[in-house]
Amino acid sequence: MENVPSNSRANKRSKGRQRIPTDRRREREEDRQVTFSKRRSGLYKKISELSIVCAIDFIVMILSPSGKLFSFSSPNMELIAMKLLNNKKLNSNMDTNCLMEASFRENLARLTSQLVEVENLLDQEKEREKKIEKMVKARKMKSIIDTPVSDLSEGDAQMLEDWLKKIQNDLHARMNQLNGN
Amino acid sequence: MENVPSNSRANKRSKGRQRIPTDRRREREEDRQVTFSKRRSGLYKKISELSIVCAIDFIVMILSPSGKLFSFSSPNMELIAMKLLNNKKLNSNMDTNCLMEASFRENLARLTSQLVEVENLLDQEKEREKKIEKMVKARKMKSIIDTPVSDLSEGDAQMLEDWLKKIQNDLHARMNQLNGN
DNA sequence: AGATCTATCGTTAGAAT
DNA sequence: TATTCTAACGATAGATC
Numbered sequence: 001m002e003n004v005p006s007n008s009r010a011n012k013r014s015k016g017r018q019r020i021p022t023d024r025r026r027e028r029e030e031d032r033q034v035t036f037s038k039r040r041s042g043l044y045k046k047i048s049e050l051s052i053v054c055a056i057d058f059i060v061m062i063l064s065p066s067g068k069l070f071s072f073s074s075p076n077m078e079l080i081a082m083k084l085l086n087n088k089k090l091n092s093n094m095d096t097n098c099l100m101e102a103s104f105r106e107n108l109a110r111l112t113s114q115l116v117e118v119e120n121l122l123d124q125e126k127e128r129e130k131k132i133e134k135m136v137k138a139r140k141m142k143s144i145i146d147t148p149v150s151d152l153s154e155g156d157a158q159m160l161e162d163w164l165k166k167i168q169n170d171l172h173a174r175m176n177q178l179n180g181n
Numbered sequence: 182m183e184n185v186p187s188n189s190r191a192n193k194r195s196k197g198r199q200r201i202p203t204d205r206r207r208e209r210e211e212d213r214q215v216t217f218s219k220r221r222s223g224l225y226k227k228i229s230e231l232s233i234v235c236a237i238d239f240i241v242m243i244l245s246p247s248g249k250l251f252s253f254s255s256p257n258m259e260l261i262a263m264k265l266l267n268n269k270k271l272n273s274n275m276d277t278n279c280l281m282e283a284s285f286r287e288n289l290a291r292l293t294s295q296l297v298e299v300e301n302l303l304d305q306e307k308e309r310e311k312k313i314e315k316m317v318k319a320r321k322m323k324s325i326i327d328t329p330v331s332d333l334s335e336g337d338a339q340m341l342e343d344w345l346k347k348i349q350n351d352l353h354a355r356m357n358q359l360n361g362n
Numbered sequence: 363a364g365a366t367c368t369a370t371c372g373t374t375a376g377a378a379t
Numbered sequence: 380t381a382t383t384c385t386a387a388c389g390a391t392a393g394a395t396c
Contacts, residue, residue, distance in 0.1 A: 013367065013368070013369095013394065013395065014367065014368050014369060014370095014392080014393060014394050014395080015368090015369070015370085015392080015393060015394075016368060016369020016370040016371080016391090016392075016393080017368085017369065017370040017371050017372090017390080017391050017392045017393080018369095018370075018371085018391095018392055018393070019370090019371070019392090020234070020391095020392070022230040022233060022234055023233065024233065024234075025233060025234055025235065025236045026234055026235070031392095032234070032235045032236065033363095034363095034364095034392090034393095035234060035235055035391090035392085036231070036235040036237065037363095037364085038390085038391060038392085039227070039230075039231050039234075039235070039390090039391080040231070042227070042389095042390060042391075043224075043227055043228060043231065045390090046220070046223070046224055046227060046373095046390095047224060047241075049203040049220075050217070050220050050221070050224065052203060052204065052205065052206060053201070053203055053205075053206055053207055053213070053216060053220075054206065054207070054213045054216055054217040054220070054245075055206045055213065056217065056243055056244060056245050057243070057244040058241065058242065058243045058244065059240075059241070059242045060228075060239065060240070060241050060242075061239065061240045061241075062237055062238070062239045063237060063238040063239065064235075064237050194376095194377065194378070194384065194385070194386095195375080195376055195377050195378085195384065195385050195386060195387095196375080196376060196377080196385095196386075196387085197374090197375075197376075197385060197386025197387040197388080198373080198374050198375045198376075198385090198386065198387040198388050198389090199374095199375055199376070199386095199387075199388085200375090200387090200388075201374095201375070211380095212375095214380080214381095215375090215376095215380090215381085216374090216375085218380090218381065218382095219373090219374065219375085219381095219382095220373090220374080223372090223373060223374075226372095226373090227373095227390095
């Protein structure tokens with residue numbers, strides 16, 4: 001907390017934040033990548049805080065030009081999806097859920113296969129593909145999904161299916177709430 | 182730019198920003214509402230800038246406890262959706278689009294009807310409902326959709342359908358790109 | 363490639379409207 | 380109820396490791 005002498009400028013290790021134009025894309029691919037990575041983190045933090053402080057649910061989906069898919073959602077929606085996926089029997093006991101499941105299965109399978117197709121095309125274009133990188137940085141948030149499209153076909157290809165289910169089931173949960181459970 | 186005398190504290194109109202806990206929700210409903218409104222704007226601005234600077238597409242969906250649905254997406258995805266909705270003939274000429282459309286129509290109708298049901302329940306709970314308010318604040322962004330759930334059944338009930346279609350069609354557009362259109 | 367540092371720029375809590 | 384003002388707090392560009 002001592003007074004910093006005027007020669008402190010000599011010790012500066014950085015020029016600090018400078019302005020960058022926000023009305024057009026950064027020209028250098030490398031800069032875009034760095035900025036995207038940094039700001040994505042900031043965005044996750046912001047919306048995570050918002051969801052906690054204001055008690056809202058959310059889903060964010062980001063599609064990068066290279067075909068990478070970033071999905072991020074609030075714990076509530078995540079939780080509902082996990083229950084559905086990990087405990088199918090839970091659904092079997094719920095009539096409305098069964099109906100919803102039945103109506104969605106068919107076209108979700110189709111959508112998933114489309115994702116696989118995109119992946120194959122991307123693989124043809126560029127032979128190398130990067131590995132899954134999990135951000136898992138959020139402080140109070142439990143779940144971040146951050147998965148390259150290319151991994152959807154190899155491991156758990158249900159991410160998009162999960163995501164759509166979240167919307168559906170959140171609505172259903174709210175209806176049950178309003179109906180007095 | 183003159184030096185401010187020490188009595189300037191007497192002229193202060195605000196204590197400035199204070200810390201608020203971000204690990205739990207604000208207790209007062211009114212505070213939550215104000216914070217939600219302010220931070221939502223900030224969030225839109227942030228992700229809009231991100232999409233321009235880093236050339237990415239995105240969709241954000243926020244569901245408030247009161248049942249309000251906020252959707253926000255990048256112009257590209259918006260554009261694709263608009264084309265689909267306003268120019269159905271465009272789809273008729275594209276085989277894959279036709280297939281996708283057919284597979285989605287059925288359950289999207291079902292999902293939409295669920296939304297209507299939620300709306301009716303909300304209407305029973307609280308008799309009054311607010312009007313559509315458009316934010317349309319973003320500087321460089323063209324499209325903000327900000328529609329209460331209650332309006333989905335009265336006017337254009339296709340918002341959620343549009344939204345799901347955006348994902349679908351963005352994928353399709355990318356596939357066409359990769360296939361050499 | 364990602365983590366850290368820090369000066370600078372951006373966001374927002376509280377008050378007032 | 381949303382918006383404006385402004386001090387205070389937070390995010391991040393560029394440098395560095």
